[in-house]
Amino acid sequence: MTVRAEQAIARYGDLNTAVERSGLPAQELHYAWYDMQAANADPPPAGGRKLAECGTIGAHRRHLRYREPVDPACRQAYVDWYAKTKLT
Secondary structure (H helix, E strand, O other): OOHHHHHHHHHHOOHHHHHHHHOOOHHHHHHHHHHHHHHOOOOOOOOOOOOOOOOOHHHHHHHHHOOOOOOHHHHHHHHHHHHHHOOO
């Protein structure tokens, strides 16, 4: 994440406006925005149900919900699930 991308998002207030007006690459701004959101995300709940193991669709959803980095096993589980349910 670059400081320029972070400053552009802070200056323009949201990601879409920053992409339009800053002249920085959209991917760089997206990564900066994602990192800023992850820093402010709620922590996962303590106690309760066991978390889904990585490599499952439930774990992929958890990663997205708590803005955690999605590991390759969870990404592949999502791709397999999507191909099986949505493309048939």
